[in-house]
Amino acid sequence: MSLKKYPIYVSSDSWQGDVPSHWRKTSLKYLGEYQNGYAFKPTDWGEIGRPIIRIAQLTSDAAPNLFAGKLDEKLKVEDGDLLFSWSATIDTYIWSSGPSWLNQHIFKVTPSADANKKFLFYLIKHVAPKLADVDAHGSTMRHIKKEDLGERVYVPDIEEQEAIAKFLDAETSKIDALVAEQRRLIELLAEKRQAVISHAVTKGLDPHVRMKPSGIEWLGDVPEHWEVKKIKHSVLSIEQGWSPQCENDPVDSEKQWGVLKVGCVNYGKFNADENKALPTDLEAKPELSIVQGDLLISRANTIELVGSAAVAERDYPNLMLCDKLYRLRLNLNVLLPQFLCHFLTSELAREPIELGASGASPSMKNIAQSVITDLYFAAPDIAEQRRILDSLGSTLSELDHLALQVDQSIALLQERRTALISAAVTGKIDVREFASEETV
Known part of the structure; x- marks a missing residue:
């Protein structure tokens, strides 16, 4: 769509720059x-x-x-x-x-x-x-x-204002429809991502593997050679952290101590930026520092997010565990943290976690340690866990790349929407002819 400018502009001596002479x-x-x-x-x-x-x-x-x-x-x-x-x-x-x-x-x-x-x-x-x-x-x-x-x-006068409003209604509606389509695509990619994870950590990679009843109703059938057991049998330690009174600002460098916020584990990815700087008058607790491989699980959050899990991919010596997170350290000879993390975020595991949540407030539910440690799961040996994680890593990387491209497309559409509104209400484009055509 090509839109022309007004025939005559004058200086507005304001932030609007040049404006149509009759405005x-x-x-x-x-x-x-x-x-x-x-x-x-x-x-x-x-x-x-x-x-x-x-x-x-x-x-x-x-x-x-x-x-x-x-x-x-x-x-x-x-x-x-x-x-x-x-x-x-x-x-x-x-x-x-x-x-x-x-x-x-x-x-x-x-x-x-x-x-x-x-x-x-x-x-x-x-x-x-x-x-x-x-x-x-x-x-x-x-x-x-x-x-x-x-x-x-x-x-402009009110008639021209109406023409501009009609133009923007029509054009922004088209952009909004495109954005809605792109957002739906992101939802589908998220659903695909979740389905891929759930299948991989509960059924494995071999579509022809022999299955057996797990003995756990919600878990269903699992590969015949996988071992079914409670999480606690693979846990070396589980602890909560510390939540001192802090301002909401995050740390500004790795030389400053900070306390993790519960949102650092949302959606299966550890986000170190979700932290609050420790006040300088408080003494840090180095024993609560985050170490590579720590499996972190939210013990208090909304019903949709309580039990969210993520694994720290490197050491964060200046960031401390908060008391709304559980930290699990596992026996790495039998269970890899990322494998268990994927299981905890799977559709199957969400049901017993949400059923085990307590608390009267819908905005804050809690889960006891036992909700996690007594949870049944099935897993193969370490070698197969690694193969599953390697395959998942490749597939999830592709899906994440597609989602990033869609996000970028949405951002461009929203920029276009903002620019169109700006140009129309400041007189940088003349849409009167467009409005007349729409009326006809």
């Missing part, structure tokens, strides 16, 4: 009324009432809290309302999940008489991050104050 100077604060939300407290939440729109309801599928009391009508949000999250997540949204209450840190934006709502949606989406980067207030969380909305912008 007028204004600011975001004159293009709408910005109603901030109510500062709900946890004690206001209940089991009945209208949902409360917090940032999580704008950025995820998180279930909302409810409020049954009465508030000013200005704080009510209906489908089609324009919302602008001005703290932490700086972005715009068109609400579509039914009547709700507006929480603080979010503006409900009512466009002025000379502003098109959808154009304003795209304009704020483009301009607001610039305000957050340049004029954000507060040191720990990016946010924007109402006075920051005095930023000068140049806009």
Whole structure:
């Protein structure tokens, strides 16, 4: 699609650079009324009432809290309302999940008489991050104050705003559809990856191998020559770590001590960046340092992630085990850490791990050591374990490479989307002709 420029541009003496000569100077604060939300407290939440729109309801599928009391009508949000999250997540949204209450840190934006709502949606989406980067207030969380909305912008008349909004709706919808296809492909690759791992560590590589009943209902049949036993019979030691009070910032070098966060083992890969720096007034515990081959398992997390496992591929002498992780050291003559790690992340093992989790909170489940150590598994001798891991390594590397390519494709599409919005709302492209063709 080739889009032309406007015939005449003039200098805007602002961040917008040159703008179409007929666009007028204004600011975001004159293009709408910005109603901030109510500062709900946890004690206001209940089991009945209208949902409360917090940032999580704008950025995820998180279930909302409810409020049954009465508030000013200005704080009510209906489908089609324009919302602008001005703290932490700086972005715009068109609400579509039914009547709700507006929480603080979010503006409900009512466009002025000379502003098109959808154009304003795209304009704020483009301009607001610039305000957050340049004029954000507060040191720990990016946010924007109402006075920051005095930023000068140049806009066309409302008819042209509508034309730009229609163009962007059409084009961003096409891009969003392509992104959705790519994300579905990533899901399929993840499912393929999981299936490959599960089959390899429970059935082996030989499709013609003779099978036998494992004697464990959820484990099913296993290769005839594999040994079925509990994990504890291959464990030399199991321990938990230490979780002192730390700030959330990670270490800035290997000379600084840090404590691992529970998320370091999510999705089967050890992520050393998931750590918190140890305060300088606390003495480190070198005996908790991570050593190559340590099998780390989360003992506390959400139901989907509790029991997640990963193996440290090298020594991390400055990173210490936290108390929300178990560290297993195995008898390497009978069981390799990566083989057991793959088994623990397999579809078969997830069921008994999740059934063994306890805790009333859905956001934090716990598993006792016995949930892991009493878990049955089947494994061949060390030589066959190595062959399985070598084969898995090659296959998983190919799948990961494909997933990386898809991720890069998504990033390019999202860059294209952002650039298109930027060009349209700042007048760098003239889409009036496109809008006229769409109308016809």
